[in-house]
Amino acid sequence: MQTMRAVLCQRHGPPQSLELGTAAVPQPGPGQVRIRVAACGINFPDLLLVAGTYQDKPPLPFIPGGEVAGVIEQAGPGTGLLRAGQQVMAATLLGGLAEYVVVAARDVEVLPPCLSPEEGAAFPGVYGTAYHALVQRAQLRAGETLLVLGAAGGTGIAAVQLGRALGARVLAAAGSDAKLAFLEAQGADAVINYRTTALRDALRGLTGGRGADVVFDPVGGELFDQATRCLNWNGRLLVVGFASGTIGRLPANLALLKGYALVGVYYGRFREEQPAEAAANAQALRALVDAGKIRPPIHRVFPLEEAAAALACLQDRTVMGKVVVTIGGRQGAFHSAA
Ligand SMILES: NC(=O)c1ccc[n+]([C@@H]2O[C@H](COP(=O)([O-])OP(=O)(O)OC[C@H]3O[C@@H](n4cnc5c(N)ncnc54)[C@H](OP(=O)(O)O)[C@@H]3O)[C@@H](O)[C@H]2O)c1
Structure with a gap:
């Protein structure tokens, strides 16, 4: 079994209860792609999921991390135009604070050339x-x-x-x-x-x-x-x-x-109930990014080892824009942001 580094929520609690450990590399099924994660955006729902107070309660242990940017490493059958080697961003809900994450193809978008992976990871959600x-x-x-x-x-x-x-x-x-x-x-x-x-x-x-x-x-x-x-x-x-x-x-x-x-x-729920409208929204957002009208401001970037501190940042109310965790360096895989 291939393993990867991942941030694990073994029990509910504050961000400090998270542990850096190993997990099995997830395998993509039909309609899914595996992304090698370069960066993971941190969001308030991550705090709630780890505390066990979010509306969805994934079974323990789980890997938090709801927005990522990275490179498609493997595409399962039925994933349309997506292919290995593409630089992408995706809303994942869970699993982003790891070296690899498996995502439904419909939740994956090509990373706009004008965004860095950190900015891409701070965008879809x-x-x-x-x-x-x-x-x-x-x-x-x-x-x-x-x-x-x-x-x-x-x-x-x-x-x-x-x-x-x-x-x-x-x-x-x-x-x-x-x-x-x-x-x-x-x-x-x-x-x-x-x-x-x-x-x-x-x-x-x-x-x-x-x-x-x-x-x-x-x-x-x-x-x-x-x-x-x-x-x-x-x-x-x-x-x-x-x-x-x-x-x-x-x-x-x-x-x-x-x-x-x-x-x-x-x-x-909107993405589940109205996938066609959600896809049209993603296209409209892409046009606004390309036109330079919107761009996520990055407050601070943490390495994977400090993911707990990245989550804790959101509690002290000093963050301006987004906090992002980078995973495994970004050597050569990405274009640089404009
Ligand atoms: N409905 C949806 O589909 C959806 C999607 C994403 C997120 N959300 C929810 O939206 C909320 C905000 O998410 P976000 O990602 O924007 O969070 P965020 O980046 O942490 O921003 C939340 C803001 O709330 C203010 N705040 C007031 N009291 C706070 C407290 N006790 N602790 C922390 N912040 C406090 C802070 O601003 P000041 O210090 O300036 O007051 C902070 O900038 C969360 O409840 C999240 O679950 C909902």
Whole structure:
């Protein structure tokens, strides 16, 4: 049996409970490819999966890691145009923090030449989520006002960049002045520090009292509660996640008074239920990457040996953009980023 180096979750707990060990090299079946992983993007759901508090609970032990970039090493039957040697990126949900991962061909995309493997590993999950949220769920239109909470985080910064690319006015909200400076540099039209300013007052000032047409909320808790009072008439409040650890509550009369809608977002389920639309989204995102309109900002890169520290980073709320883990060096396999 061939083995590989992998980060193993043997028991649920904090990131520090992860262990670097060995696992069997996975074999691709029909419709699957094996990718030699160059880089793996770290996401908030990785923390929840390792803690055992995510909506999906894979059996122990498992290998975390939900977004990768690498090279196809072997393609099973029925994998279309994909072939060994191609540089690709993929949303995997699990398995990315290892030397090899097996992925369904439909979840694999060719790595755009303008992205480095680190950037490719920071792309499919978060940009896919933000695009689905803004386009299918909110039906965001050019000229509308979009408020993004947790805007310096992974899904948040994707929503900021995509909101701009779709022609919206983007108000980016985060919890420190360093993050506000980062968000201004990323092209936000206005920024709000929600640790020092009440969201509702800031929105009133920035929208002439009307509020936001669309709110993108990956944080939940107290911020969600504030956001329920920041919507314009006909607004859409997107429930994306609960990074605060608390699920917010909506007094239903607020939705009535402003004629606004509470809209759930679940990108993984969308890909399962509507694969043709998900593939069309991936093409639209590819066009935006090629046009230079979106690009994942990389906060910090860790080696595989420090994967636990990479996950722990997301807990201290200092990350601006994405944290990535590189695996086994990148000698010669990749083009370099433009
Ligand atoms: N619905 C979907 O399909 C989908 C897809 C992907 C992710 N998600 C969910 O979306 C949420 C965010 O994911 P992400 O990848 O964007 O996370 P992230 O990169 O870690 O960003 C989350 C942001 O939340 C804020 N935050 C507030 N309280 C926090 C706390 N106690 N701990 C950590 N961060 C806190 C932080 O910003 P400030 O410090 O500036 O407040 C941080 O930048 C997660 O709940 C994740 O499960 C949902």
